[in-house]
Amino acid sequence: MIRTKLTASLVCAGLVMAPLYAGAKGLSYSYAEIGYSNIDSDVAEADGVTARLSFAPLGFLHVKAEYSRLFVDDIEGSSDDDVDIDRFVIGMGGNYSVIDNVDVLATVSYVDHQFTGDIKEKDEGYQVEAGVRAMLGKKVELNASAIHLDVADFSDTGFGAGAVIKLKKDFALSANARHFNDDDETEFFVGLRLNF
Secondary structure, eight states: OOOHHHHHHHHHHHHHHHHHHHHHHEEEOOEEEEEEEEEOOOSSSEEEEEEEEEEEEEEEEEEEEEEEEEEEETTTTOOOOOEEEEEEEEEOOOOOEETTTTEEEEEEEEEEEEEEEEOEEEEEEEEEEEEEEEEEEEEEEEEEEEEEEEEETTEEEOOOOOOEEEEEEEEEEEEEEEETTTTTTTEEEEEEEEEO
8 A cells, every 4th residue: 555655656756747857858958168258338348258067967957157258348438448357157047848848947146257457356246047948940949038137236137039059969059149228238149069
């Protein structure tokens, strides 16, 4: 009797958890990216290199880390023209498969901006993101999200959108953009992704 109840409980638990793990089969949350970033806003312009790492220890849970080295070209109303930014983002999120090859996800991250050069400053804050990822066929993924960023004196809610195009089995071209209204800030990224 006890064995029957235990078996029934395990079967029910498996049925409940199955949709969570389904997202891991269609959309990968374990990958590395590297590419070019460009930021254009009313306050400053900058570009540089961004590296990203995402890892899914469980089918419904992923952790992420991002590092950007940005070189500021122009700061409005300032004579400082030699400024670099080291940006670190570390976060954790959950993802859920709504239907085959369509996931919803949410991520909370710690954000750290370190300024060097003519300006020496460190700003900390957080970022909350909620969005959707969808596969169109076998080679193209589209994604969109709402983003709230709060770092130092900057606090704004914006949106992001992107695409991933599979080139080979584990390699893909990744491109995305996000925009915030307060400083009319737009950031573009284009790079290569390695799934593992």
